Amino acid sequence: MKIAIYGYGNLGRGVECATLNHPDAELVAVFTRRPPETVKTALPGTPVYAADRLLEFKGQIDVLIICGGSATDLPEMTPMLAAHFNVIDSFDTHATIPTHFAAVDRAAVETGHLALISAGWDPGLFSIARLYASAVLPNGQDYTFWGRGISQGHSDAIRRIAGVVDARQYTVPVEEALSAVRAGETPVLTTREKHRRECYVVAAEGADLARIEREIKTMPNYFADYDTTVHFVTLDELRRDHAGMPHGGSVIRNGKSGFSGEHTHTVEFRLALDSNPEFTASVLVAYARTIHRMAGRGSIGCKTVFDIAPADLSPLSPEELRAHML
């Protein structure tokens, strides 16, 4: 299948690298809103074009992987591009998925294209894990723990404080809560009991560290409801020790069975990711395969990961899957 990348940040770069491990994915080009000559691709020789030249490539791209941000890029880009290509995105604003779905579905159905939104790990593989576990164990309790991992939104929130030069924030599951849930317990947990927040902050010379720490810890929504620790580090330390983009977490469901619910079962799906954007990119390429196949079977409109049978994700044939993977 011929894929192209629309938007070249960390995620786009991850998709480019992921094609190395997916031999059936041929990368046609990267499209960028920056001047193309300023973009240095991860792989030598990847063609880069200005985004406004995309329509010249109609008919040459099987699946367009849209690598924009969920806040402002994707709500506009995905419906617009689904009118011209089969597309996939990683839209991750849970609350507005229904609106995004409707807009993309309309554009895709009207023009006979196939789209898949919200692929990645949450939403994405975590959502699938939640669905399977709740379908199998209807009488149960769900938990999602995120981390240990970098939250871009929380890191940005710290950077907006006066006197902060740079910062990284780790979301960390509270070990006691995670252990209890893993052991089959079904506690009612407050926000504070589920996650804590670890901040590494570079302050400007002479800045009031106590004030910065106080402003972080009392910030509504972002930090006030959590146990937050603040570590001041140098810019060199931040670059040396906190340059990566690890993330992950666990979806856990504890459910009951038996005549009177006397048996407990724990279902856990866990991810530990060295690179959040590269893993998300790997999920996008695997789902691009499903879009290509389903489009070939005449499917149109907008889909989510819930609508895709597992077999369509694999490069193996149904016979091979039954013989070797079932």
Place this chain on the structure above:
Amino acid sequence: MKIAIYGYGNLGRGVECATLNHPDAELVAVFTRRPPETVKTALPGTPVYAADRLLEFKGQIDVLIICGGSATDLPEMTPMLAAHFNVIDSFDTHATIPTHFAAVDRAAVETGHLALISAGWDPGLFSIARLYASAVLPNGQDYTFWGRGISQGHSDAIRRIAGVVDARQYTVPVEEALSAVRAGETPVLTTREKHRRECYVVAAEGADLARIEREIKTMPNYFADYDTTVHFVTLDELRRDHAGMPHGGSVIRNGKSGFSGEHTHTVEFRLALDSNPEFTASVLVAYARTIHRMAGRGSIGCKTVFDIAPADLSPLSPEELRAHML
């Protein structure tokens, strides 16, 4: 949907109890090869009929859940019954799945029925976990650890030794190996390095315990390749401490991404089950729902869990799923 149970052992009983948690599953009847009046059902009032009366119920059963053994029952039962009903089984002899699939597919296609084989957790949810992880991370290494849980086959093998009154055998993952794999390592592991075997044995009065222990530990295929511990217990102790049927395990894949595979990702799907048959039964009922839906859309032939989109497992509508579970 109207379901019926064909075969009433631990698994059939589990399906009966699972209908308590699946309000859309109405249990029509249990069919048994024993004299029906000798069968005491888990729920009061469940109708029990002789297996040979099954065909009288054509048109009254949406999905027949076949709860037989994989060794001799299912290879015969599932194709035979797929000629008259939409059926589902938990056939778990991995090596002969292709043969079983072909036989069931033929019977179902010829008569316009829909069948699903090998539902459960391994094969079943574990297979799905393997497929997703390998599709997303093609450059990686797979591991499956089973246990701590009761292996029926190994327990039976011990019971066949002269002087053994009863026995239960636990398959236990080797903690060092499991920890290393969970931490992202990709060791090459021998059989002995992955699992150990714990046996609880009731010996006849006056039996030669040293001989029994030696016969267990040197038994080819079952125990010789493992570190095996043998504990002699009384019948009362066995009944008190080892009456349950717990099982579970983990499917783990460690895969690489990046320009030169510099980032590692760990994907783990873990189950800890108080009751192996009840959990398997819960999976069967959830998949019975998919069979009922897909049959309603005109689907025929044999399917596996790989062919079923997650959305078809859930009682929620696609809109509800997108709004609340994605």
